[in-house]
Amino acid sequence: MLRSLIIFIGLLQIIVAICPDAQAQQRWGPLDEGDNFLIQDRKVDSQESDKTFGREDSIPDPLEPLNRCFYQFNDKLYFWVVRPFSKGYNTIAPELMRSSIQNFFSNLCMPIRAVSCLFQGKITGFGEELLRFVVNSSAGFLGFQDVAQQALNIKMRDEDLAQTLGFYGIGPGFYIHLPILGPFSGRSLFGWAGEQFLNPVDYFLDSWFAVLSVRSYDWINRASLRIGEYEALKRAALDPYVSVRNGYWQYRENKIKE
């Protein structure tokens, strides 16, 4: 099921890559004097890259109607299930406990970050990730405490496989907003699929139900630490769907540049 979904999206990604012009036309309309004004302006302004000022302002979104449906679903899921549940959970579990649990799961995902560092030639990052794992798993009580950052000031490297693909010049493909899982680019979906092989949780547990439970718990625990962010975004946005899409895209592009 998951495999056929990935193949389907992969095929679509290829089709879109072949006809990018139609995409730009559809989203921005034909070129006119307004564009010249911005192109001129762009030359003066070195702070914004060519990409962010002009027509290529966002990631292609050929599945927008479908994505908007899934976005609506996630929006309801958040307000009807995730938020009330998190509020209850937050009263039982103090913040310190929740962030310790988040540390524990983050520590387990070391292979994803280490491998991504290695493939991008970030040897220091690779070494630091290994060191962090050793230190946090022992002195940090199985990773519940991030002593590597607190005591040694070695911060977690926020690297993943999708960034690695971006590092090798692979384009983002198009935007996909999946139910429950949220925003992805074609590239990050492939990265995410690959990471499933690097996530140790799957190797420790033998039944799919156990894996799903543990993953869901990790997910809801993370969400509980970020209650309020989505509300703020929605309050400031005129079109929250576009705001999420653009925010996701900018965030990911920035991560690849780093």
Added chain:
Amino acid sequence: MAPRSLFGILFFLVLIVSIPVLSGEPTEQIRETSDKIIAIVSNHDLNRTDRAEEKRQLIRQAVDERFKWDEMCRRALGRHWVKRTQEEKKEFRDLFAKLLERTYLEKVEGYSGEEVIYEGETIDGKYAVVKVEIVTQKKTDIPVHYKVVKDGNQWFIYDISVNGISLINNYRAQFNSIIVKSSYEDLIDKLRLKVSED
């Protein structure tokens, strides 16, 4: 003895004078505004409910002095800006400024002793970026970049990016999507509705 102490005083003076110079003009001006706002937010006298409006007014004033609304509007509308008449531009400016101010006020009012660390700046002609790191009480760092443009001897903010996400770029994508899908008039209606929400 006297010459030596004179030298000491001189050295001390040079030190005081040179510290602000090290961080540069754009950073200094951003710091000035940001310190001013933090002082207002952490002033306990202003936290009484009957003075809430006065407090908001003070913050709004401090923000107004540092933000370049025209530049923000021009960039947020992008290619649709040139097609607007003077009246339309003014109307848009008023509404968008209100929305940004409200968003900013709500962020700032949640201030609870976060530390602001100035990480440096890059200047390129009349444009500059002031890099700041906001350290929350949970010890997570949020990188914030203030994009500023020089006018006279003052630097004004025309964009803020948080965690690599530019605010103006985000609004530009939304505004463009609305205009292309329906119309500029629809955008103004949506803006007006958003600003009137409480």
